[in-house]
């Protein structure tokens with residue numbers, strides 16, 4: 357009843373951009389986890405003032421409200437687990453101001469990452485974070501999850517590129533925090549607190565992002581291995597030789613088979629692992645680094661082949677294969693527990709060995725691929741959902757994967773966040789005292805616990 361009064365107010369504020377029909381509610385009820393929670397209503401604001409009004413209404417009537425980008429999140433962060441309002445940022449998609457002199461850009465949070473990259477290209481600039489989902493994820497979602505992409509090895513993750521934010525607090529207050537200054541230590545760093553907070557503390561409405569010149573040149577290499585352990589050790593050898601590649605991605609045997617089966621692009625089915633390495637910079641520096649990496653590979657036993665993409669088209673084909681892994685895994689089994697564990701890069705080989713042991717122990721296919729250059733492994737435990745026994749084994753295997761990862765000094769998530777799917781494991785990693793501190797911070801921002809409740813163990 358109380359909620360209904362709030363909804364009535366929102367309807368009069370937003371008119372046709374207030375949706376409460378069943379179809380719209382279903383459309384905004386899921387994300388990439390494929391879990392489904394129906395919101396009571398969906399709202400599509402077009403500016404910060406409207407978001408502030410919406411938040412004030414949600415606050416007054418104590419209605420749960422969940423910010424939503426494009427719903428590509430892998431941990432259920434954008435799901436309305438307690439119903440309430442789905443707050444879509446999709447209409448807030450304006451690139452507001454490009455400041456070429458300071459190499460920064462102000463954007464609304466609903467801008468899709470790839471659209472921003474395309475906008476920046478003619479100016480010779482890029483926003484370095486490039487999640488594989490860049491064509492269907494928003495800057496707001498990237499900020500909320502502190503996303504990273506293949507280029508993270510050299511350029512870092514989203515938090516390294518956000519200078520200021522405009523946010524709306526759960527009580528409707530609008531705040532701009534951060535600045536264009538390179539150095540700025542006035543007060544607590546609220547920008548850093550909001551980045552990675554998974555939409556639990558404030559709604560991000562605008563962001564000031566730092567940019568970087570598009571490198572003069574880049575080269576893409578594909579290296580095929582007869583053994584995954586050798587591939588992992590090669591990653592360490594490359595880092596030890598003081599080369600910082602833009603990206604080092606790896607793909608294991610089952611992922612190779614799944615992609616080849618779906619796309620027929622000539623991937624070597626006999627291989628145990630493939631590394632995709634990109635280096636960028638000035639032409640001479642890039643070519644020198646390719647030569648160094650080639651020398652390391654030629655001197656490593658277990659390397660089946662080494663090739664450098666001869667042009668951009670060939671490089672694109674290699675990257676398309678990598679970006680296609682996730683959607684092609686459905687060919688193995690219809691169920692997938694997709695984790696994004698991360699370990700120190702020196703522990704990569706050990707973690708992969710542990711995963712292979714767990715796969716044998718539970719008699720399940722576990723596909724591993726991901727960002728080898730920063731130790732971030734996408735571990736996909738595949739199972740048939742119509743088998744109760746297989747489903748149980750998959751969840752046990754996941755427990756073992758997290759335990760192995762934590763015992764190697766790793767983290768349960770490198771980029772996908774905690775959301776709802778990893779909340780049971782968070783305390784194991786960060787400890788009880790940290791969780792209590794998170795709860796105190798949450799309370800300071802959101803005393804009525806209306807913004808994205810029941811996430812991150814809050």
Ligand SMILES: Cc1cc2nc3c(=O)[nH]c(=O)nc-3n(C[C@H](O)[C@H](O)[C@H](O)COP(=O)(O)OP(=O)(O)OC[C@H]3O[C@@H](n4cnc5c(N)ncnc54)[C@H](O)[C@@H]3O)c2cc1C
Pocket residue numbers: 387388422423424425426427428429430432433434445465466486487488489492493494495496497498499500501502503504505506554555556558559560561682683771772808
């Ligand atoms: C095929 C595939 C590949 C992927 N590859 C990568 C990858 O390489 N790297 C990576 O990091 N992730 C990856 N992801 C995960 C996902 O794309 C990212 O987490 C992305 O940042 C989510 O953006 P979104 O706009 O879809 O957000 P949503 O899924 O809509 O929301 C994610 C979270 O952000 C919050 N949120 C969204 N917008 C706002 C806002 N304006 N203010 C406050 N909170 C907000 C939501 O409440 C939710 O908690 C991948 C996903 C898929 C499906």
